[in-house]
Amino acid sequence: MDVLLESIILVILLFIVLLLAYCFHKIRRIDNNISEILFRVMKIQRTDLVDIFQQRQNLDILQHELSLTRPLPPTRGWAASPDFLLIIARHASEAKPDTVVECSSGTSTVVLASCLRENGKGHVYSLENDKAFAETTRSHLEREGLSEWATVLHAPLVRQDVGERQFSWYDHQNLPDSAIDMIIVDGPPHLVGNMARYPAGPKLFTRLADGGTVFADDADRSEEEATLAAWRQEFPTFQEGYHYCEKGCISFRKPDTP
Numbered sequence: 001m002d003v004l005l006e007s008i009i010l011v012i013l014l015f016i017v018l019l020l021a022y023c024f025h026k027i028r029r030i031d032n033n034i035s036e037i038l039f040r041v042m043k044i045q046r047t048d049l050v051d052i053f054q055q056r057q058n059l060d061i062l063q064h065e066l067s068l069t070r071p072l073p074p075t076r077g078w079a080a081s082p083d084f085l086l087i088i089a090r091h092a093s094e095a096k097p098d099t100v101v102e103c104s105s106g107t108s109t110v111v112l113a114s115c116l117r118e119n120g121k122g123h124v125y126s127l128e129n130d131k132a133f134a135e136t137t138r139s140h141l142e143r144e145g146l147s148e149w150a151t152v153l154h155a156p157l158v159r160q161d162v163g164e165r166q167f168s169w170y171d172h173q174n175l176p177d178s179a180i181d182m183i184i185v186d187g188p189p190h191l192v193g194n195m196a197r198y199p200a201g202p203k204l205f206t207r208l209a210d211g212g213t214v215f216a217d218d219a220d221r222s223e224e225e226a227t228l229a230a231w232r233q234e235f236p237t238f239q240e241g242y243h244y245c246e247k248g249c250i251s252f253r254k255p256d257t258p
């Protein structure tokens, strides 16, 4: 009887030891998984923080280089990011364009108008499909005393024929007829449809003055690949440049006539 009892106790003890070993193994695996998840989250957060810090620095540089009395309207998200704004601001300050046309208004309009005011010449024409957004951009310009340097044209998206194809693009009939020195393509929003920004090529690039330059935002976005490929094919003499920024920026420069 004693031997039987001892055996039962031994089996129970062995079972408990095995159970504890199993639990310990499971807990270690869960702990490892949690550590790995935490490591990944912290890595993403670190990358985000570096990006935010760089954008903050670009915003400070931009505010310093522009002679504005107030902080810029919101940047990033739907608006252009500080790094892209800095690229176009520096070009506008160096190239001193007479006529600037941009697709979609906002913070970029304020930045460009401020550069032209510093240059003492030039005018920005901003095509904006959204009436309320156009009004908001006008009020930003007004608050900075920049209204005489930029005109926001309410340009609803209408059917535009390019060869055999139809697109929904800005009604740009109110643009002046003059040659264009600088074009910024930051609209229409890609939600409008496939190759939403492509018509800027046939409708605007064809009007570029010699040495005129196009800056396209969001160039790293997969939705823009087909548009960029079509522009490269249709304007093979334009010199292309890639400018590192968070959404990607491609420039196309029309060469000077020899």
Ligand SMILES: C[S@@+](CC[C@H](N)C(=O)[O-])C[C@H]1O[C@@H](n2cnc3c(N)ncnc32)[C@H](O)[C@@H]1O
Pocket: 078, 079, 080, 103, 104, 105, 106, 107, 108, 109, 128, 129, 130, 133, 186, 187, 188, 189
């Ligand atoms: C593509 S973003 C770029 C604007 C400008 N280039 C800038 O630097 O701010 C502006 C366009 O997005 C649209 N938009 C702005 N905020 C939006 C929102 N929350 N939802 C949908 N469309 C919006 C506006 O109609 C405008 O034409």
